[in-house]
Amino acid sequence: MLIKTLLSCLLLPLGIMAALDDKAQLANRTIDRTISLRTHSIYPPYIDQDLQNRWWDFGADAYVNTNKYIRLTRARASQMGWLWSRAPLTASNFVLEIEFKVSGDNNHLYGDGLAIWLTKDRAQPGPVFGSKDNFEGLGLFLDTYANSRHPYSFPRINAMLGDGKTSYDLDNDGEKNSLGACSANFRRTNVATKLKITYLREQYLNVKIQYKAWDEWTDCFTVQGVTLPLAPYIGFSALTGDVSDNHDIISITTYSAILSSPDAQRDKLTGNAGRKFGISQSSSWTWTFVKLFLFVGVVAGALYGYKQHTLRQSRGGLGGGTFGSMGRTMQGLGGAFDSKRF
Structure with a gap:
């Protein structure tokens, strides 16, 4: 005995x-290599000979400057525009890199911001930065106008994981259902502003931003154990009210991430x-x-x-x-x- x-x-x-x-082996799995997905990437001149894009739709007040950007809204009141992928993203693990620009002549009153979507539905206009409320999937909001008082500063990046039933907390700038957030002065910068979203299914979601200097990435937030809907659409939308800004998408690059095995x-x-x-x-x-x-x-x-x-x-x-x-x-x-x- x-x-x-x-x-x-x-x-x-x-x-x-x-x-x-x-x-530890499961936690230490990293991205071994990436494969660029042409179906979910877009660059200048954005459109083909038919003034369309094979893989992307844009609409409402959005328009295309073939040499510079896709402008979702101009710096005018009461505008709304969107850009959506036509095909769902089937990669389980991916890296999404977006170059964007938020600018305007007014240094004191500007807004409202733009949103990046990874959701089951696509191209449905609504009150949440120009897209529908009660969405199912991830909404990442680049908010430039504070609707209420907060202990943190704006502009601010805030994420919400929607279940299809819960409304976005518009009055409090999404604070009630925040998945992760950070403050970053990405408006009117001297360098190209970029956002990088890395998602590994059921492992983590990481968001980084470049706005201080070229190739200097700042961590915004990381959330463990996140599960997004299978095969979501990628979307971008922007909205202006009484205050306004130019909200531009410069380029979108999507990669499928191949993970290394634990061994x-x-x-x-x-x-x-x-x-x-x-x-x-x-x-x-x-x-x-x-x-x-x-x-x-x-x-x-x-x-x-x-x-x-x-x-x-x-x-x-x-x-x-x-x-x-x-x-x-x-x-x-x-x-x-x-x-x-x-």
Whole structure:
């Protein structure tokens, strides 16, 4: 019974370590490579000879300047415009990079903002930055006008995961149902403003923004365990009211993300460490066998120690046997050994 308990105590930490290692493998899965999706990307001149685009629709007040942008709204009151993909995005994991521009002549009163959509429905105008309310999927709002007082500043990026039944909290700028948010002064910048959305199904959603300097990405927010609708449409919409701005889409690039397997990720990390410290992959396998051998040695040593302890107990303790004889011998030597010297 004691042997079983001892083995359990020795094996339990290894089991915990193995479970944590498996969990870490899932968490450490990264994007191994990306594939550009032409069907969900758009660049100048935006339209073909028929003044249309094969993969995208635009409408309402939106218009196209073939050399510069797709302008969703002009800096005029009461405008609304949209741009939507015609085909749903079937990639389970993807990276979406949008270059946009929000500008206007007024430095004090401007708004309302633009929205980026990953939803089941498409091209349905409404009150939420020019698109429908009670949406199902992700709405990412680049809000430039505060409808109420907040402890944070505007412009602000705010996300909401809609279930098809919950309305957007318009009066409080989406604060009630916020999935993640950050403040970023992306209006009238000196560099190209870009937004990067990285989504790994059932793992995480990450949003970054470039607005301070070229190729300087600032983390906005990351949310773990997010699940978006399967095959959502990509959309963009903007709205102006009494205050207004130009809301421009410059380019959209969508990538399908190919994830590394857990084993490949571990080999990749091992390979990097090996190159850094001069350790080959074969030596890492050798170290694995060494650790296994050490574990077997610990178990064998524990069993041997238990066996010797049982044997000594059966002989009446340390008084008999080899240790008892040694004790009598040491006593017979008398003062030949002074314990204080040691």
